[in-house]
Structure formats: C-alpha cells, structure tokens
Amino acid sequence: MQYDYLIVGAGLYGCVFAHEATKKGKKCLVIDKRSHIGGNTYCEDHDGIHVHKYGAHIFHTNDKTVWDYVNSFVEFNRYTNSPLAYHQGKIYNLPFNMNTFHQMWGVHKPDEAKKIIDEQIAEYGVTKPKNLEEQAINLVGIDIYEKLIKGYTEKQWGRKATELPPFIIKRLPLRFTFNNNYFNDKYQGIPIGGYNKLTESLVKDIDVRFNTDYLKNRAELDQLAKSVLFTGQIDEYFGYQFGHLEYRSLKFEHERLKTDNFQGNAVVNYTDFSVPYTRILEHKHFEFGTQKHTVITKEYPSDWKPGMEPYYPVNDEKNNQLYRKYALLADQKENVIFGGRLAEYKYYDMHQVVAASLKKARESYDRS
Ligand code: FAD
Ligand code: UDP
Numbered sequence: 001m002q003y004d005y006l007i008v009g010a011g012l013y014g015c016v017f018a019h020e021a022t023k024k025g026k027k028c029l030v031i032d033k034r035s036h037i038g039g040n041t042y043c044e045d046h047d048g049i050h051v052h053k054y055g056a057h058i059f060h061t062n063d064k065t066v067w068d069y070v071n072s073f074v075e076f077n078r079y080t081n082s083p084l085a086y087h088q089g090k091i092y093n094l095p096f097n098m099n100t101f102h103q104m105w106g107v108h109k110p111d112e113a114k115k116i117i118d119e120q121i122a123e124y125g126v127t128k129p130k131n132l133e134e135q136a137i138n139l140v141g142i143d144i145y146e147k148l149i150k151g152y153t154e155k156q157w158g159r160k161a162t163e164l165p166p167f168i169i170k171r172l173p174l175r176f177t178f179n180n181n182y183f184n185d186k187y188q189g190i191p192i193g194g195y196n197k198l199t200e201s202l203v204k205d206i207d208v209r210f211n212t213d214y215l216k217n218r219a220e221l222d223q224l225a226k227s228v229l230f231t232g233q234i235d236e237y238f239g240y241q242f243g244h245l246e247y248r249s250l251k252f253e254h255e256r257l258k259t260d261n262f263q264g265n266a267v268v269n270y271t272d273f274s275v276p277y278t279r280i281l282e283h284k285h286f287e288f289g290t291q292k293h294t295v296i297t298k299e300y301p302s303d304w305k306p307g308m309e310p311y312y313p314v315n316d317e318k319n320n321q322l323y324r325k326y327a328l329l330a331d332q333k334e335n336v337i338f339g340g341r342l343a344e345y346k347y348y349d350m351h352q353v354v355a356a357s358l359k360k361a362r363e364s365y366d367r368s
Contacts, residue, residue, distance in 0.1 A: 003029045003207075003224050008214040009191075011039020015202035017229050020361035022297060028206050029224060033213040037203065039231075040311070041350065042195035046295045049284045050194030052355060055299055055312070056081075056087055056267055056281050057195060060183040067187040068138030069354060073201040076189030079286055082180035083267035083279075087147045094148070094269065096140050098178040101303070104143055106238075110176035122200045131252045135166035139174055145324035150154035151273035155247055156301045168347070181257050186209040187349075190286045227364075231340035233310055234326045244323045247310035251300040253277075262294050276300055311316075337364060 005021050007014045010032035018028045036042050041057050043050040058081045061067050070076070081257035093099035101113035120141030132153060136145045149169065153161045157168075173184050179186075191198050201223045214221055214228075215236060222228070230237055235245045266285035270277055277298040284294055304310055313319070323345040330338045339360050341348045348356070 001224065001226055003027045003226070004220055005029070005227050005229055006214075006225035007033065007229045007231075008032075008201070009039060009229075009340060009342075010034070010037050010203070010208060010210070011231055011340060012041055012199065012231065012353045014039070014232045015199045016354055016357035017171050017339070017361050019202040020205050020358060021321075021364070022206055024365050027124040030104045030208045031050075031212040031214060031221070032201055032210050033210075036209045037208070037210075038195055038199040041195040041199060042094065043128045043196050045194070046256060046283075047293065048291050049289055049293075049295050050196075050287060051283045052195075052281065053229055053254075053297050054250070055206075055250065055252065055297075056279070056286070056308075058183070058188065058190065058286075058352065059350055060185040060188040062185045062187070062341045063188070063351060065357060066351050066358075068352050069226045069358070070198060074191040074193065076196040077192050077287060079288075080188055080267070081182040081267065083182055083269055084265055084267045085148050085271050086153075087151075092148060095146055095175070095182050096148075096171045097173075097180060099180060100144070100148075101176075106149070113114075113176060116143075116229075117248060129166050131162045132164035132166055132169050133161035136161065136169045139169065141180050148271045152269060152278055155273055155276070157312075158301060163316070167315075192287065194287075195288070227335045227337065227338045229339060231338075231343050232341045233339055234330060234345060237338075237343070238326055238329055241315050242322055244306070245322055245326075246314040246319050248305040248312040248314060249302045249304040249308045251302050253298040253300065255296050255298075257294050257296060260292050260296055285350070310342060313341070314349055315345070315347055 003210065004026035005028045007018050007030040010030050014030055018030050021028050040054040042053050044053050056255045059076065066135055076337045083094045085094050092103045098110060098113060101107050105116055107113050117140060123137055124137045124142060126138060157164055174272045182309055263280060263282050266282055268280050277300045279299045281297040282294055284291055337360060338344065339357060340353060
C-alpha cells in the first residue's frame with residue numbers, strides 16, 4: 001500500500017483533510033472525477049476574471065479558528081455580499097432589512113416596519129410553522145413572502161414552499177437596520193485571486209489525480225491506501241440499495257460580454273416564478289475587477305437525475321430518514337470515513353465544511 005489515505009473528492013472537505021493528514025506525516029492520494037481542484041468552489045480564469053463555475057461562493061464565518069485557517073493559505077478581500085432582488089421591474093435590497101421595507105411600503109422607521117410585519121403575521125395566525133411557507137410568513141409577513149420568497153423558492157427547489165423544511169429560509173437574516181449585508185457573520189470575503197489559490201495551496205506537494213471516478217475503479221484504487229475518505233454521494237457509494245436520495249441540480253449559462261459593467265452588483269436574484277433563472281452573477285464584482293469586459297452567469301434550477309451534478313441535498317423528512325439508513329451502513333464500514341456536503345447529505349456552507357473536516361482529521365489521528 002503506497003498511501004495511508006485515499007481521499008475521494010478534491011473539494012474543500014477533501015483538500016483540508018489531505019492537508020491535515022499530510023502535516024501529521026500521513027501519505028495521501030487525492031482523486032476527483034472532475035478535471036480540476038476545488039469541487040464546487042472551482043474558479044475559471046477568463047482574462048483576469050475568476051468565474052465561479054458552480055455558482056457564487058462567498059466565504060463567511062463567525063469562527064475565528066476557521067477564518068485564521070483559510071487566511072493562512074490565501075489572503076481574503078473585504079467583499080460583503082449584498083445581493084439585490086428583482087421583482088416585476090423593481091429592485092429590492094436583501095436580506096430583509098430597513099432598505100427592503102422602505103422599498104416595499106415606503107416606511108422610514110423600524111417601528112413602522114415592525115408594525116406592518118406584526119400585523120401581517122397576526123392576520124396569518126400560524127403559531128408553529130411546519131414548512132417553509134409558514135416559517136417565511138411568520139418571519140416577514142405576506143407581502144415580502146409573495147414578492148421575494150415564494151417564486152424564488154418554488155423554482156429553486158422545484159416544489160411548493162409548503163413542502164419544504166422551515167430551516168431553509170432561516171438562513172437569511174431579518175433586521176431592522178439599514179444594513180444590506182447578507183450574512184451576520186463576523187468574517188467575510190473572497191480569496192484574492194480566486195478560490196483555486198486556497199485549494200491548490202492546501203494540496204501543494206500532495207499527489208492528486210483528476211478524471212478518476214472512485215466508484216468505477218474501486219477495487220484497483222482500494223489497493224492503494226489503508227483508509228479511504230469519501231466525499232461523494234453516500235447513496236451512490238452504497239449502490240442506491242435503499243433507493244435514491246433526492247438532490248436539486250442547477251444549470252449554469254456563462255456569457256462573456258463586451259461591457260465593463262452589466263448589472264452593477266455581483267448577485268441579482270430574480271424572484272418572479274416566470275423568469276426561469278434564479279440569479280445572475282457578475283463575477284468581476286466579487287473582486288472589485290476593473291477589466292474592460294465582464295462575465296455573467298445565469299443560474300437555472302433543475303431537477304436532478306443520476307449523472308447530473310447533485311448541488312443541493314433536499315433535507316426534508318423523507319430524504320433525511322433515507323439518509324439515516326445509509327449513515328448506519330457508513331458507521332459500520334471500517335477504514336472508510338464519510339464527510340462533506342454529499343457524503344453527509346447536509347446543506348453545508350464552506351466554513352462548516354472546513355470546520356467539519358478539521359474535526360474529522362483530528363479524530364482520525366486520535367484513533368490511529
Ligand atoms: P464538493 O465541493 O461537492 O466536492 C466533492 C467532490 O467530490 C467533487 O469535486 C466531486 O467531483 C467529487 N466526487 C464525487 N463523487 C466522486 C467519485 N465517485 N469519484 C471521484 N470524485 C468524486 N458555501 C458558502 O460558504 N458560501 C456560498 O456562497 C456558497 N454558495 C454556494 C452556491 C452553490 C450554487 C452551491 C451548490 C454551493 C454553495 N456553497 C456555498 C456550498 C459549498 O459549495 C460547499 O459547502 C462546499 O463546496 C462543499 O465541499 P465538499 O468538499 O463537501 O463538496
Ligand atoms: N430565498 C428567497 N429569495 C431570495 C433568496 C433566497 O426566497 O431572493 C430563499 C430560497 O428558499 C433559498 C433560501 O432562501 O433557497 C436560502 O437562500 P441562500 O441564498 O442561502 O441559498 P443558496 O445560496 O444556498 O442557494
């Protein structure tokens with residue numbers, strides 16, 4: 001056996017784990033079925049513009065250990081995500097804050113906004129929200145739900161907001177100040193030079209093979225290492241023996257334009273159900289780019305079928321129950337570790353993936 005660890009998946013989870021294991025003197029081989037590093041954080045260079053190939057990625061965290069960790073590999077800029085929402089020809093600020101309330105109702109003072117929202121919540125009369133729709137109306141009232149949430153959510157997830165878990169909408173802050181920062185976290189930014197700088201630096205001097213699908217070459221690859229870290233889909237690993245977990249996929253349409261500024265902001269959400277995409281990204285604004293050209297990406301939500309990229313786990317009760325069956329099988333596998341957004345079937349953000357991978361790496365040395 002040439003390696004201590006075979007790391008399946010060169011995403012952030014795999015790269016952090018490989019780095020930490022190597023630091024402890026373990027020999028690692030990282031493989032990925034894609035042709036590049038970084039998993040969904042991968043950026044493609046378009047004449048100096050780092051195009052987030054798999055959708056907008058903004059690093060944000062409250063955890064100083066995680067922030068210091070990523071900053072030890074690459075410097076981050078001071079980008080603050082302030083997406084806009086476009087609805088029927090009007091622009092609203094996100095997340096839901098005093099700017100949004102002013103644009104929605106013409107109010108200027110927090111008390112006026114609170115009064116309107118409280119009245120709408122009281123009129124709705126649901127006390128214990130059981131799904132995303134109920135949770136959203138209970139947070140911000142019916143006007144904002146109907147204009148900025150319902151259409152976006154239903155096209156994003158391909159199902160009714162009443163069939164989705166409440167936690168998804170709780171990702172978005174609600175505040176009564178004029179503050180358009182999409183995140184409440186203490187630390188936020190984009191790696192200067194793009195995310196590949198981070199992931200490439202994590203696996204510097206570590207063996208990496210691309211275009212290598214573990215599940216298609218399992219017997220041969222298993223011969224190479226004592227232990228495996230698997231960061232792909234857990235249901236696929238187990239041959240879908242209990243059935244398929246559901247995912248939501250996306251299609252990305254990238255376009256290079258001759259203008260230097262297409263939309264004046266990195267992210268604009270399209271909340272009307274009738275517009276087929278959910279967001280347009282303009283990548284140069286993540287890094288305050290001054291190029292003469294620009295690159296935009298339209299993000300189209302799509303049903304997921306085997307063979308497509310599984311971007312989002314659908315963490316409703318039915319799928320979570322199925323996941324738990326696979327997780328029990330995973331617990332019984334000796335010398336195989338399962339981690340990351342796909343193997344844990346969790347709507348993880350990057351900072352959570354870094355924290356989880358660091359923790360898992362530490363636990364594995366304690367055992368070995
Ligand atoms: P991945 O990045 O998915 O990496 C897994 C890797 O495993 C992939 O490269 C895959 O090709 C490989 N793989 C799978 N199966 C096999 C196999 N059989 N053989 C070989 N290789 C295999 N997080 C944030 O913090 N901020 C954001 O703004 C943000 N925006 C996002 C926007 C979108 C559209 C999406 C989809 C996610 C976003 N995220 C964001 C989440 C972020 O992408 C994840 O938290 C993180 O990238 C997950 O890392 P991972 O290593 O677990 O998974
Ligand atoms: N959401 C919405 N309108 C918006 C933005 C978000 O209704 O303009 C809802 C939608 O249900 C989405 C969820 O909030 O899935 C979480 O949004 P986030 O921006 O965190 O999604 P991600 O970046 O992970 O796709």
